[in-house]
Amino acid sequence: MTTQMFEGRGHAAVYQKYRFAPGKELQQTILAYLQEKKAIPAELVVDVGCGSGQGTRFLAEHFKKVVGTDISEAQIQEAKDTSSIPNVSYLVCPAEELPFQDASVDVLASFTAAHWFDIEKFMREAQRVVRPGGCVAISTYTVDMSLRYGDCSEKLTKIFRECWDQILKYAHNRLKFVLENYKEIFEALPFPDKKRITDIYDKIPMTVEGVVGYLESASPYQTFMKNDPEAAKSLLQETEKRMLETMGVSSRETPVEFWVRHVCVLGCKGQ
Ligand SMILES: C[S@@+](CC[C@H](N)C(=O)[O-])C[C@H]1O[C@@H](n2cnc3c(N)ncnc32)[C@H](O)[C@@H]1O
Structure with a gap:
C-alpha cells in the first residue's frame, strides 16, 4: 500500500521553503559510490519521491538528464515553480509504477522518501x-x-528535541523504517552488490526561522495541526521564543548550525 502524505498545496509550499538539499557528506558518499561502480558518467538519473526538488537539483549538477518523480501534484508544481534547469524534468507518478522502459535508467535515487513507498513494489520497479x-x-x-550555537549548543538541542518529541507523537508508523536506519529497505533491495551506511553527518546552515520552519514542514507536525491547531501553533511559537532567549538574540534570522545524521542504502545491479 502506498501512503499519501505531503499532498496539500500548503504543505508543499512550506516544504519548498524549509526543506534542505542533501548535505555535502551525503553528496560525496553517493558520488564516490557511483564513481567506484563506474555508473558515472550516467545518461539518465531518476529522483523518486523528489518532493519540491531538493535532491533533484543536486543530481542535475552532476548528470546529463535528471527526472524528478513524485506522487504529489502539489510537490511537483512547487519543484517546477522553484527553478527551471535545462537538464531537469518532472513527472507526477507513483514510485511503484515508474514510466520508464526496462533497463533504461542509469541511477535511481531517492532522498527521504522511500519509507513512504510500498517497498516490495518499489524494489520490483528498481529491478526492472x-x-x-x-x-x-x-x-x-x-x-x-x-543544533550548535556558541556555548549554548546543548541547551538549544534540548529545546529542539523537546519540541520534536511532541511532534513525533503524531508520527506515522512508517517512521519505523527511519528509526531502524533503513534496515528493512536495505534487505529488500534485490541487487547483489549493496551496502548501508548509517553514520553520515552533515552540517546544514540554518537560521532560527529555518529550524522552526523545518519542524513545521515535518509530516507529523501537519497531522498535529489537523488534530489540534492551537496547540501545534503554540508549540512552535514557544520553541522559537525559547531558542531566541537561550541564544540571547532577538532576530529569527540569526544563523545556527543544524546537524543531521543520514542513512544511505547504495546498490549496484549485476551485469
Ligand atoms: C519527505 S518528502 C522528501 C522530498 C525530497 N526528496 C526531499 O529530499 O526533501 C517525501 C516525498 O515522497 C513523496 N511520496 C510519498 N509516497 C510516494 C509514492 N508512493 N510514490 C512517489 N512519491 C511518493 C511525497 O509526495 C513527498 O514529496
Whole structure:
C-alpha cells in the first residue's frame, strides 16, 4: 500500500521553503559510490519521491538528464515553480509504477522518501528500470538532529528535541523504517552488490526561522495541526521564543548550525 502524505498545496509550499538539499557528506558518499561502480558518467538519473526538488537539483549538477518523480501534484508544481534547469524534468507518478522502459535508467535515487513507498513494489520497479551495472542510492535523514550555537549548543538541542518529541507523537508508523536506519529497505533491495551506511553527518546552515520552519514542514507536525491547531501553533511559537532567549538574540534570522545524521542504502545491479 502506498501512503499519501505531503499532498496539500500548503504543505508543499512550506516544504519548498524549509526543506534542505542533501548535505555535502551525503553528496560525496553517493558520488564516490557511483564513481567506484563506474555508473558515472550516467545518461539518465531518476529522483523518486523528489518532493519540491531538493535532491533533484543536486543530481542535475552532476548528470546529463535528471527526472524528478513524485506522487504529489502539489510537490511537483512547487519543484517546477522553484527553478527551471535545462537538464531537469518532472513527472507526477507513483514510485511503484515508474514510466520508464526496462533497463533504461542509469541511477535511481531517492532522498527521504522511500519509507513512504510500498517497498516490495518499489524494489520490483528498481529491478526492472535500472540497467545492468546501474545503481540505486536511497537515503534519508534520521531523527538524530542537533543544533550548535556558541556555548549554548546543548541547551538549544534540548529545546529542539523537546519540541520534536511532541511532534513525533503524531508520527506515522512508517517512521519505523527511519528509526531502524533503513534496515528493512536495505534487505529488500534485490541487487547483489549493496551496502548501508548509517553514520553520515552533515552540517546544514540554518537560521532560527529555518529550524522552526523545518519542524513545521515535518509530516507529523501537519497531522498535529489537523488534530489540534492551537496547540501545534503554540508549540512552535514557544520553541522559537525559547531558542531566541537561550541564544540571547532577538532576530529569527540569526544563523545556527543544524546537524543531521543520514542513512544511505547504495546498490549496484549485476551485469
Ligand atoms: C519527505 S518528502 C522528501 C522530498 C525530497 N526528496 C526531499 O529530499 O526533501 C517525501 C516525498 O515522497 C513523496 N511520496 C510519498 N509516497 C510516494 C509514492 N508512493 N510514490 C512517489 N512519491 C511518493 C511525497 O509526495 C513527498 O514529496
